[in-house]
Amino acid sequence: MKNRLKILRAERDWTQAHLAQHLDVSRQTVxxxxxxxxxxxxxxxxxxxxxxxxxxxxxxxxxxxxx
Amino acid sequence: MKNRLKILRAERDWTQAHLAQHLDVSRQTVxxxxxxxxxxxxxxxxxxxxxxxxxxxxxxxxxxxxx
DNA sequence: TAACAGAGTCAAGCTTGCTTTACTTTTTAT
DNA sequence: ATAAAAAGTAAAGCAAGCTTGACTCTGTTA
Numbered sequence: 360m361k362n363r364l365k366i367l368r369a370e371r372d373w374t375q376a377h378l379a380q381h382l383d384v385s386r387q388t389v390x391x392x393x394x395x396x397x398x399x400x401x402x403x404x405x406x407x408x409x410x411x412x413x414x415x416x417x418x419x420x421x422x423x424x425x426x
Numbered sequence: 427m428k429n430r431l432k433i434l435r436a437e438r439d440w441t442q443a444h445l446a447q448h449l450d451v452s453r454q455t456v457x458x459x460x461x462x463x464x465x466x467x468x469x470x471x472x473x474x475x476x477x478x479x480x481x482x483x484x485x486x487x488x489x490x491x492x493x
Numbered sequence: 494t495a496a497c498a499g500a501g502t503c504a505a506g507c508t509t510g511c512t513t514t515a516c517t518t519t520t521t522a523t
Numbered sequence: 524a525t526a527a528a529a530a531g532t533a534a535a536g537c538a539a540g541c542t543t544g545a546c547t548c549t550g551t552t553a
Contacts, residue, residue, distance in 0.1 A: 360469065374529060377546065378484045397510060398468045400539075402427060405488035408517055421472035440498060455541055457501065465541060467509080 361420045364393040369410045381407050428487045434478045447463040449473050 368378055375393065379386040384403065392399050398419075399407065408415045435445055441489040451470065459466050465486075466474065470483065475482045 375531095376529075385512060386530090387469075387513085387532085390512085394531080396532095400510060401465045401468055401471050401482075401486065402488060403510085404468050404471075404482075411486075415468075415471075419468065419472075421469060421476075442501095443499080452542055453500090454502085454543085461501080463502095463539060470540085480553085 360395065360398050361422070362392065363418055363420075364389075366409070367413075367418065368393075378410075380408055396408070427462065427465050428489070429459065429462070430485055430487075431474070433457075434480075434485065435460075445477075448477055 366376075368375070375389045376386045379389045382389065383406075388399075391397055392403075396412065398404075404415050404419060408418050411418060431445075434448075435442070442456045443453045446456040449456065449470065455466075458464055459470075465471075471482050471486060477486050478485060
């Protein structure tokens with residue numbers, strides 16, 4: 360699962376900590392997701408997409424057979 | 427989190443077991459998700475949307491402050 | 494009414510998502 | 524070059540997603 364978090368964040372000049380606050384998760388969680396260490400839960404994916412004003416499909420790109 | 431699984435399944439006249447097979451999860455998992463017992467992982471949500479030829483947002487409706 | 498298919502549910506166990514705490518490395522600005 | 528901010532990383536622990544196995548409760552439909 361790839362994602363555009365780093366780009367979306369950069370476009371708004373937000374830090375991982377700032378993003379974490381607005382998503383109500385820890386900074387480490389944002390970092391781990393951004394680095395592709397693991398996938399967010401579906402509810403968190405919704406909150407991320409909503410915060411960036413876009414869709415889950417726009418933020419995350421699923422590729423068959425990786426997880 | 428609400429979902430349209432039962433409807434999408436009915437439109438295609440698929441059983442929970444049939445759906446489970448094509449998603450590569452157990453029948454109990456399909457049942458639990460359909461009944462809203464818990465949310466699917468993000469990868470599984472992608473596979474569900476893809477199988478039904480639609481988007482995650484079309485299958486699942488997130489509502490603030492439930493999970 | 495008996496039998497079968499589909500749906501619902503429960504328990505135990507493993508894996509993954511997320512937390513806190515704490516530390517190291519990289520980037521930015523002075 | 525130094526200091527501060529941001530990013531990266533790791534370990535331990537709890538919560539959520541998913542599994543298998545087994546059992547119940549619905550409809551059908553023969």
